[in-house]
Amino acid sequence: MNFYNDNDSLAFHLTHPDMQRIAALKEDGFSDAPNYGDAPADAAEAVENYGRVLSLVGEIAADVIAPNAEAVDQTGPHIENNGVVYAPGTTQNYEALKKAGLFGISMPRKYHGLNFPYVPFIMTTEIIARADTGFATIWSLQDCAETVSAFASEELKDKFLPRIYEGATCSMDLTEPDAGSDLQSVRLKAVFDEHSGRWMLNGVKRFITNGGADLHLVLARTEEGTTDGRGLSYFLYDRSEGGLTVRRLENKMGIKGSPTAELVFNQAPAYLIGERRFGLIKYVMTLMNDARLGVGSQSVGLLEATCREAERYAAEREQFGQPIGQFPAVRDLLLHMRARTDAARTLLYETSRMVDIAKAYEAKGKNMTPEERVTYKWAQRSADMLTPLLKLSASEYANRNAYDCIQVHGGSGFMKEYACERLYRDARILSIYEGTSQLQVVAAQKGIAGGSYLAKMEEYDARLTHAELEGYRNSLREAVEDYKTMSAIPNTAESAYDYKRMQTDVAASLIMAYLLLLDCQRQLEGDTHCGRSFLPSARYMVAYARAEAARSLSMARSYAE
């Protein structure tokens, strides 16, 4: 079994026409090729290399991680000698990935990384999340390397990045008992100790994923007397230097293999990352968008798992003399589950591509040409506006699919014997952590009020030229009209949030429907990477977006009356 090779929609997204450009930008002239045996000589080889590594990850996900998922869920981690001990299956998963040299996928080659862009990294998370969503949280924390890489000094990079490749575990310590969604209220103190010449951390962090990690990125208050985000700085803390107590592990509803810890820092020496005062407003904010992309990929992995579990059961289980999947009631459930998965996935990789393009140009800094600057701004704006839609929709869809997956299983699905029960519990956190769905709606408001979602829809509409898809495109245009009409209706104070939520959901549905149609267009133009057509999913999403736009418009009118 192989979770990459058995899902050719991944190869379809990996070979998107923009990927060659992304690979070329990331490899910056392919200058590593003479010095590193694993560096590609051109863009085509780079994309092939992504596929090779994804296939390796797919094999480990299917052979090691997925079979361990049930026992990991049952056993979970525990505290021993002030450290977190993973469930045996989690350790086995981690070791398999570490021995295969897979930690540090996005790091530069000089730190033993593979120098991969975001799209293939996000794809690894999707593949691993399909095997075990809880383990995907531990896996994707290697992204801490990205923060160190982007903002820390050369000295810190040289010291810590090779350790991440060697398998040092990572965590991001942001949340505190009184600072969850509101990170500006972080209180954990960092004081510079003149005597030792080190920053010392003192305070408590809560709900820290992988809290027993070797390396921690810690958000702390450095500016005495401040109370907002501008008094916060970002630190790298090495567990081996002492000063950290793991006080407790949470007993959670889902992703039970992923340790969630309460940490007490007591005179813990740490390294300042970048500049003081930029901790929250720059470094964490950058990281937060990445983290939301990460949750998007976990959600899509879980969506794929729910489809597979439901499809398999519906094919095996017979009632009234035929497999239940042949009854329209079940068949439609399966179709809708698949459509949500395809929709969330195409948005996931579109967003990831925008992140890749933006990051690549950003790295050029002042060397950008005026044309490049235009592309950079477009990609950055696109990434910023698509990320909340992705996080919102993918996580909500994951919950809906987990619900439907149990529904397909009927009474058996309510029993602990089937994986769908675990998927249902694992899905629940996705619409909460790294910014709740409600916060994503808030984050999307800039794009709604500023018209950038509308502009995005028009951009996609203009690209949609295939005659066979004209009918669907016209349907979407009607829905876009409803979306515009709705924006012109004044909302009342009582309905303000509901109104924003509806607008955001409609924008997300429309954008996903457009992207699915563009995927269909690629297939109609001859792309054969994915053996099945996206048309059934696109047809459903177009109908759904249209109905949702009409319903929301109607509700907005009622509210306004």
Added chain:
Amino acid sequence: MSYKIVVLVKQVPDTQNVGPDAMNADGTVNRSALPAIFNPEDLKALEMALQVKDKFPGTTVTVLTMGPERANAIIRDALSRGADKGVIVSDMRFAGSDTLATSYALACAIQKIGPCDMVLGGRQAIDGDTAQVGPQVAEKLNLPQITYAEKWVDISGSRIRLTRRLDNGVETVEATLPALITVTASAPDCRYPHAHRLLACAKAQAEMWNADAISPDMERLGLKGSPTKVKKIDNVVLAHKEGQRVETTETALNGLVVSLMKDHIIG
């Protein structure tokens, strides 16, 4: 201390994942319908070789196969998992080889590679299931042979000790190097490829040696050197007569075990 190891490998049709179109109407194997894979027990032999390399730096592992050029796929696979070098012995004159002719060609190739401490290989290949090639190579090279090997117990200088998995138990044996070892299915799985090696070896080419390169007696090659004559192949279809579907639940599986015990099939 370091060792020179040759691992005998074979690319085989994936007979374990057989689709409906795997057999031709005449009862022969439809090779195009079966993906070509690394023979599973050869992968386990490779793992045992790599374990020696882990423990004794400087050890070199050469993988050797007889087959067409497309066997490069398994050579690359072996390199990405940690092997150092690959050799393919390939020539139309090898066509139609039975186990005798195959083991003769492989023995000649091993002699060309030069003196080595260990020759490892899978117990048998999943296409022919003869388990003859390993032992025949040992005989031709006049090497002591250990079959059904499962696990290293000790390697010290020119003495090795390992366990053999037999029908009724496990036997620990000792041998003096050089020796030939065939590895059984219960041995540990091979490690995964390493990402950096996977990319670095993606386009690697094995050394290709033809019959002249290994300078054998041409009479002992291919069809001429193969006394085995296949008289007839029967396609045995096991008809489904009485079946029972068991759900993959704890309760249903327990029920199955209980009924098998009641019928004295197990227990």
